[in-house]
Amino acid sequence: MNTPALCAIPVPDPGEIRPGDSLSDKLLAALSAQDLRLEAGDIFVLKHKIVSKAEGRLVRLDDVQPSAEAAAWAEQFHLAPRLVELALRESRRIVRRRDGILITETAHGLVCANSGVDLSNVDGGDSAVLLPLDPDASARALHDQLRQRLHLEIPVIITDSFGRPWREGLTEVAIGVCGLAPLLDYRGQSDAYGYVLHASAEAVADELACMAGLVCGKLNRTPACIIRGYRYRADNGSAAQLVRPAARDLFR
């Protein structure tokens, strides 16, 4: 083909990730086992779960004592009381709680179901995975490790699947970013017709997360991918820039 294509290349299964594991070791080994390698210009996108596992953000449900509030609400909607308890502990604000759905704001400012606490793809339901404490720092750490190992500046995006108001289904969002501008601001630039754009910026880190979500499935062991062919803007941006400040948020 003549035109440059934008591609997502799945990273092969790195095997189970355990607390203390080096993600760069595991993922680079999985790549070279398949004769794949990162190249200059690539972006590395990971689902947060392997990051949380490497960082030990796991809680055995047997060790969680639900509060009376968590237990009562869980019973009413046939939910797991220990999961509700963890979701409440990981939240700094309850955004909505209705019909068995708990939407919270996490310490990171992320608005999502159950504070991002999840039982899938861990150990069959015995343990819960929490979001990384500081996903931007996690992205930066991996970015730095990749630079040391490969002598390349590879932007890193860490993702999770969030629901949205008004629309059905989950999509991936960027919860940790290092090495690229997460927002591209077109305001003030002219389109091909000379019209000066007024609309807001494009959340390219979330769009890259969505693209990665199409190859990093929920039911296969593909927790990461390489995105090749996207001309990103190198920047010391972070996923925190994607969180709208309360003062500018019409939906609090």
Added chain:
Amino acid sequence: MNTPALCAIPVPDPGEIRPGDSLSDKLLAALSAQDLRLEAGDIFVLKHKIVSKAEGRLVRLDDVQPSAEAAAWAEQFHLAPRLVELALRESRRIVRRRDGILITETAHGLVCANSGVDLSNVDGGDSAVLLPLDPDASARALHDQLRQRLHLEIPVIITDSFGRPWREGLTEVAIGVCGLAPLLDYRGQSDAYGYVLHASAEAVADELACMAGLVCGKLNRTPACIIRGYRYRADNGSAAQLVRPAARDLFR
């Protein structure tokens, strides 16, 4: 590379699209001029603007008489009164109106800024583009034309850029779909650890729209792309399935 990649291939500039133009003629001509062709398994993704133009969903601003309400609100926030008037006409409900931002629900049930009415990439600011009257029908029409021309079943997705609560920046969403299931429901299936998934479905049509958004820029004339290598589920689904029914919406 050994592993199959997922790729987005930009469709070259089809030239200006005018009311009554055949989109399939224009886009297929642009593809063959560059020795590109659609293949079995491809998905065709278009920004809605060329669909609206082909369907004549254009309004000359000089022909719009703003109501007193639109004029007063526009003046308060230094907005274009005719654009506000069109946004109100195209809405069936005002979701939020504050600080010069107008979030509405359109007749399609889409919640977005200014009912999707937009002045960019038209003619330098003299005319506004409205959303297609029925974007699912528009997608179906193009799908049928591609079948007739190519004897291939090519799913079609029509997109627009929407903002989101709580997060900065716009991302692409699917407003018209034909030929694939827009939602993949993992509920009841087991992950690699034997845990049965409870979370909601994945909005793959929106993730495909986001991926397309990365190659279909705002400032270049790339209104469409081919997505190759995504194993979609063929289905007579529609983008209407992505609109959450009011009864299940926690954010009305």
